[in-house]
Amino acid sequence: MSVQTWTFIIVGLTFALYIGIAIWARAGSTSEFYVAGGGVPPIANGMATAADWMSAASFISMAGLISFMGYDGGVFLMGWTGGYVLLALLLAPYLRKFGKFTVPDFIGDRYYSNVARTVAVICAIIVSFTYVAGQMRGVGVVFSRFLEVDINIGVYIGMAIVFFYAVLGGMKGITYTQVAQYCVLIFAYMVPAFFISMAMTGHVMPQIGLIGDVTDGSGMALLDKLDQLHRDLGFAEYTNGSKKMIDVFAITFALMVGTAGLPHVIVRFFTVPRVKDARVSAGWALLFIAILYTTAPAIAAFARTNLINTVSEKEYAAMPEWFMKWEETGLIKFDDKNKDGLIQYVANKDANELTIDRDIMVLANPEIANLPAWVIALVAAGGLAAALSTAAGLLLVISTAISRDLIKMQIKPDISEKGELMWARIGAVFAVIVAGYFGIHPPGFVAATVALAFGLAAASFFPAIVLGIFDKRMNREGAVAGMVVGISLMLFYMIKYKLQGFGGGTPDDWWFGISPEGFGTVAMIVNMVVSFTVSRATAPPPQEVQDIVEDIRIPRGAGDAHVH
Amino acid sequence: MSGKDLKQYWKENIRYVLILLAVWFLVSYVFGIFMADSLNSVRVGGAKLGFWFAQQGSIYVFVILIFVYVRLMNKLDKKYDVDEQ
Numbered sequence: 155m156s157v158q159t160w161t162f163i164i165v166g167l168t169f170a171l172y173i174g175i176a177i178w179a180r181a182g183s184t185s186e187f188y189v190a191g192g193g194v195p196p197i198a199n200g201m202a203t204a205a206d207w208m209s210a211a212s213f214i215s216m217a218g219l220i221s222f223m224g225y226d227g228g229v230f231l232m233g234w235t236g237g238y239v240l241l242a243l244l245l246a247p248y249l250r251k252f253g254k255f256t257v258p259d260f261i262g263d264r265y266y267s268n269v270a271r272t273v274a275v276i277c278a279i280i281v282s283f284t285y286v287a288g289q290m291r292g293v294g295v296v297f298s299r300f301l302e303v304d305i306n307i308g309v310y311i312g313m314a315i316v317f318f319y320a321v322l323g324g325m326k327g328i329t330y331t332q333v334a335q336y337c338v339l340i341f342a343y344m345v346p347a348f349f350i351s352m353a354m355t356g357h358v359m360p361q362i363g364l365i366g367d368v369t370d371g372s373g374m375a376l377l378d379k380l381d382q383l384h385r386d387l388g389f390a391e392y393t394n395g396s397k398k399m400i401d402v403f404a405i406t407f408a409l410m411v412g413t414a415g416l417p418h419v420i421v422r423f424f425t426v427p428r429v430k431d432a433r434v435s436a437g438w439a440l441l442f443i444a445i446l447y448t449t450a451p452a453i454a455a456f457a458r459t460n461l462i463n464t465v466s467e468k469e470y471a472a473m474p475e476w477f478m479k480w481e482e483t484g485l486i487k488f489d490d491k492n493k494d495g496l497i498q499y500v501a502n503k504d505a506n507e508l509t510i511d512r513d514i515m516v517l518a519n520p521e522i523a524n525l526p527a528w529v530i531a532l533v534a535a536g537g538l539a540a541a542l543s544t545a546a547g548l549l550l551v552i553s554t555a556i557s558r559d560l561i562k563m564q565i566k567p568d569i570s571e572k573g574e575l576m577w578a579r580i581g582a583v584f585a586v587i588v589a590g591y592f593g594i595h596p597p598g599f600v601a602a603t604v605a606l607a608f609g610l611a612a613a614s615f616f617p618a619i620v621l622g623i624f625d626k627r628m629n630r631e632g633a634v635a636g637m638v639v640g641i642s643l644m645l646f647y648m649i650k651y652k653l654q655g656f657g658g659g660t661p662d663d664w665w666f667g668i669s670p671e672g673f674g675t676v677a678m679i680v681n682m683v684v685s686f687t688v689s690r691a692t693a694p695p696p697q698e699v700q701d702i703v704e705d706i707r708i709p710r711g712a713g714d715a716h717v718h
Numbered sequence: 719m720s721g722k723d724l725k726q727y728w729k730e731n732i733r734y735v736l737i738l739l740a741v742w743f744l745v746s747y748v749f750g751i752f753m754a755d756s757l758n759s760v761r762v763g764g765a766k767l768g769f770w771f772a773q774q775g776s777i778y779v780f781v782i783l784i785f786v787y788v789r790l791m792n793k794l795d796k797k798y799d800v801d802e803q
Binding site: 220225227228231232235236238239242243244247361362364365366367374375376377378393394399402403406407428429430433434436437440441444447448451704707708709710711 | 724727728731735738739742746747750751752754755758762763764765766769770772773774776777778780781783784785787788791792795800801802
């Protein structure tokens with residue numbers, strides 16, 4: 155059977171599975187729609203969180219990104235996992251005890267203010283939209299590459315599927331589809347990794363293969379071999395970085411804190427029955443994420459070595475079939491500058507003849523390693539699972555922000571349960587359509603800002619929530635001032651150095667040598683300092699709010715997530 | 719539960735959190751970034767240690783940290799009788 159047939163079969167089967175789950179897990183109440191009734195077992199929630207978290211970018215692009223960055227790629231590996239430690243230790247159990255549905259719920263109640271709630275809603279919507287547009291695009295890209303349909307048709311198909319289970323099932327439907335999607339995506343990621351690790355190093359586990367020796371008879375360690383190849387071609391050594399240490403630190407920290415502040419991640423911890431489940435659920439989530447995140451750097455190193463060995467100084471005419479195939483898509487470009495018929499792949503830009511899109515590293519890996527057709531089809535299904543699960547989680551945050559944080563809490567407090575549920579579904583429809591629109595007409599700044607969504611979350615939510623739990627004296631004035639100053643500063647820096655607004659600037663002008671991607675760290679510190687200073691100069695929070703803080707610090711009596 | 723007990727419970731909780739976050743900082747920022755160059759003279763299998771911490775080791779430790787925290791807190795909740803049924 156051809157790759158095409160296999161892809162239709164496997165993708166079709168997984169889609170049927172997702173829809174079947176959605177029908178089985180329909181939401182009947184707002185509590186089920188927002189937080190799956192607060193009854194998700196911790197391991198299932200861990201899987202759902204992992205699928206929610208790992209997007210098309212994690213699945214398709216990350217290994218390739220690391221492959222080209224070498225040591226510096228560690229910022230993503232540490233940054234996107236270390237945040238779960240912060241979540242488990244500083245946020246998840248307390249927010250679960252607080253027992254409502256959304257991040258703006260917490261901010262609004264803890265800071266006894268609809269201004270604070272509104273600031274939080276706006277931050278949540280900005281962060282989620284920048285994210286979800288990229289996801290829908292990812293769905294389109296996977297469809298177009300594997301099923302050879304137009305990217306836009308791919309986006310429509312993705313919209314229809316997400317529409318079906320997000321609108322019908324809310325959080326309950328999303329959670330159980332995400333569990334299935336995690337299984338699909340991790341299987342799809344690991345199978346080629348096992349094969350490639352075995353072929354390159356003789357170890358089945360890629361994590362062991364990464365620190366093993368190559369099987370080409372040289373007896374060299376894989377990473378030493380790779381360093382040597384890099385040196386020979388004039389690239390920086392793979393295991394040594396080229397970024398400044400302060401920037402590596404700032405980016406890693408911003409990604410960690412941003413992860414812990416992302417609304418679609420936090421909300422997952424409202425769905426488990428008890429406080430202790432919220433804690434352990436963060437552990438399961440990170441374990442499931444770590445399986446992929448410790449495999450990615452191995453794939454990166456294998457793919458890089460394999461690639462250099464396959465192409466460097468080899469005859470263009472003798473390239474394997476996959477090379478030609480991906481050349482057609484424009485993801486591999488070869489320009490024989492010195493007309494010698496050989497491929498020169500070197501660091502020197504003038505002499506280099508080959509440009510490679512980083513996404514190929516995962517997508518073409520099975521072909522490069524000569525794996526059977528069904529494995530290639532599986533990778534397509536995995537990429538779709540990753541993109542769809544993340545998109546659905548984000549859409550839910552947006553729909554909840556509309557139905558609950560705006561309509562129920564601000565515009566029409568006396569709305570009935572049924573009316574609110576209807577608004578939640580309308581919100582989901584609206585969010586799917588807007589996300590689809592951005593998927594089809596991606597604004598140029600999306601690619602540049604997705605990474606910065608973390609900076610925005612780090613600069614706004616994280617300090618407000620952590621201080622709200624750990625500093626009883628923190629008040630409305632402090633938190634609002636901190637969030638406004640933090641997110642404005644982050645937006646300013648982002649616009650100045652990323653989009654060249656406010657006079658623009660080059661990397662030489664960066665403050666403290668910190669890139670916009672890492673600036674969330676600075677903005678977060680500024681937020682905390684401002685919050686602290688302002689809160690100490692203004693009146694303490696009222697007694698009933700101090701009682702809330704006392705109450706969320708002890709686990710007993712969490713009960714169901716409740717409507718107030 | 720009395721106010722004094724609650725204070726004590728909270729204090730012990732904070733102590734656990736600070737210790738665990740110190741380890742979190744050590745494996746990622748100190749081993750993986752600040753001292754990566756000097757640790758690179760040591761090797762784990764075929765990888766340099768600093769590089770390994772940045773791309774593998776720190777992640778393993780993160781997972782362990784959360785499960786250790788869960789264990790410690792479950793015990794602490796019982797000790798102060800604030801656990802859930």
